[in-house]
Amino acid sequence: MLAIPPLVAEPIFHIGSFPVTNSYINSLLAVLFFLVVGFILRKKTSMVPQGMQNFAESVLEFMLRYVDQVTRDRKKSLRFLPIVGGLFLFILFSNWIGLLPGTGSIGRWISLHGQIELVPLLRPANADLNMTLAMAVFAVVVSHVLGIVTIGFFRYANKFVKLADLYGALRKGGVSIMIAVFEFFVGIIEIFSEIAKMVSLSLRLFGNIFAGEVLLTVIAGLVAYFVPLPFMILELLIGLIQALVFAMLTLVYLTMATAELPVEAHGSH
Amino acid sequence: MDIQSIILAASEAVAEAAKSETSEGVLGTLGINWRLFIAQLINFGIILYIFWRWIVRPLGKTLTDRQARIEQGLRNATAMDEERKKFEEQKVQDLRKIRTEADQIIRSATDTATKMKQEIIHEAQSQTDKLVDQTRQSLAAEKEQMLREVKTEVATLVVTASEKILRSKLDPRKDHELINESLKSIK
Numbered sequence: 001m002l003a004i005p006p007l008v009a010e011p012i013f014h015i016g017s018f019p020v021t022n023s024y025i026n027s028l029l030a031v032l033f034f035l036v037v038g039f040i041l042r043k044k045t046s047m048v049p050q051g052m053q054n055f056a057e058s059v060l061e062f063m064l065r066y067v068d069q070v071t072r073d074r075k076k077s078l079r080f081l082p083i084v085g086g087l088f089l090f091i092l093f094s095n096w097i098g099l100l101p102g103t104g105s106i107g108r109w110i111s112l113h114g115q116i117e118l119v120p121l122l123r124p125a126n127a128d129l130n131m132t133l134a135m136a137v138f139a140v141v142v143s144h145v146l147g148i149v150t151i152g153f154f155r156y157a158n159k160f161v162k163l164a165d166l167y168g169a170l171r172k173g174g175v176s177i178m179i180a181v182f183e184f185f186v187g188i189i190e191i192f193s194e195i196a197k198m199v200s201l202s203l204r205l206f207g208n209i210f211a212g213e214v215l216l217t218v219i220a221g222l223v224a225y226f227v228p229l230p231f232m233i234l235e236l237l238i239g240l241i242q243a244l245v246f247a248m249l250t251l252v253y254l255t256m257a258t259a260e261l262p263v264e265a266h267g268s269h
Numbered sequence: 270m271d272i273q274s275i276i277l278a279a280s281e282a283v284a285e286a287a288k289s290e291t292s293e294g295v296l297g298t299l300g301i302n303w304r305l306f307i308a309q310l311i312n313f314g315i316i317l318y319i320f321w322r323w324i325v326r327p328l329g330k331t332l333t334d335r336q337a338r339i340e341q342g343l344r345n346a347t348a349m350d351e352e353r354k355k356f357e358e359q360k361v362q363d364l365r366k367i368r369t370e371a372d373q374i375i376r377s378a379t380d381t382a383t384k385m386k387q388e389i390i391h392e393a394q395s396q397t398d399k400l401v402d403q404t405r406q407s408l409a410a411e412k413e414q415m416l417r418e419v420k421t422e423v424a425t426l427v428v429t430a431s432e433k434i435l436r437s438k439l440d441p442r443k444d445h446e447l448i449n450e451s452l453k454s455i456k
Binding site for chain 1 (some may be wrong): 299327333338
């Protein structure tokens with residue numbers, strides 16, 4: 001029977017009650033990869049770069065240029081780069097490593113749902129909603145934390161619960177009370193949009209990578225040779241684009257959260 | 270494998286998902302497991318930490334340092350260029366000054382030399398004239414002395430001869446002899 005990858009990452013074995021899934025193994029591989037690369041690059045800070053340092057520097061410069069375009073401030077860019085760059089490189093690595101032969105094809109025969117099935121040992125890390133949701137929650141939470149640190153708790157909170165605006169409008173009276181009431185409700189909607197951010201970020205990445213995995217399995221099931229190649233190239237592109245989209249959106253959230261509030265027309269600040 | 274088996278597998282997966290949704294809720298269907306979520310979050314955190322601590326921080330510092338160094342180097346190069354230009358101008362000015370001074374020194378040296386030459390010649394001339402005068406004077410004095418001495422001697426001789434003549438008897442032969450003798454002694 002053709003094994004279309006299930007929606008949920010399958011556990012390969014358990015440590016106590018913790019299920020070690022195939023996606024989790026892939027994310028551990030990514031950790032290992034970053035550990036090795038980081039260990040090598042850790043001391044490479046020569047003024048005349050060579051080899052790996054040169055490559056790493058060019059990647060960093062490339063990312064910094066992109067980040068600069070959004071933040072328009074090199075200091076801010078250097079602050080956001082570890083988060084945005086880390087997200088981008090991790091997602092890219094996970095997506096591309098999922099295309100290597102062996103992912104989804106080498107597995108263990110495990111009894112699942114009452115029948116013995118071949119459960120692949122490796123599954124793209126981002127084809128597990130736990131991973132993408134973890135990153136999305138992290139990105140949104142960090143944007144709020146940085147926002148609070150940058151512009152202060154009360155001014156930041158006023159973005160969502162616009163009590164200060166309302167108070168100012170009440171003192172001023174007139175039409176501005178009406179506007180402030182509307183804005184207060186818009187602020188409440190903003191809180192929900194923050195949750196929507198997490199859901200959209202995580203589901204977008206998960207959906208794309210999971211769909212890619214399913215697509216490749218189906219195409220490879222139909223015709224094993226050559227026909228899947230264009231689809232694999234497509235997946236390479238999707239892997240890159242999704243990494244870029246996730247990182248860019250996170251960057252935009254970070255920039256928006258740390259931006260100073262504009263002085264509004266009714267001057268309540 | 271044909272299309273039919275794929276559709277069959279897909280429909281089975283959908284049925285399975287629907288079944289699990291009823292039993293575990295939407296989150297369960299999507300595979301959300303809080304333990305796995307935390308574990309993946311930790312993994313991601315480790316990656317971010319490594320990326321920040323071992324890659325971005327040292328390399329970012331290197332990039333910033335290098336940029337600062339290049340900017341400093343460029344500034345230094347411009348400064349050195351200006352310095353060099355200034356030095357060149359100074360050099361040209363100094364050379365011009367030195368040349369003028371040298372010309373002045375040569376001119377004054379030539380003047381002094383000419384003056385000294387003329388003085389020396391003048392001195393020599395005056396000393397020569399003085400010497401010639403002295404010589405002439407001493408020569409004249411000597412001549413006068415000699416003449417005086419000659420005159421004295423001649424007078425003595427004449428007196429002696431006259432005495433001799435007067436003492437002897439005078440005959441023509443004797444007279445003649447005496448005269449010859451006197452003349453001989455004078456010679």
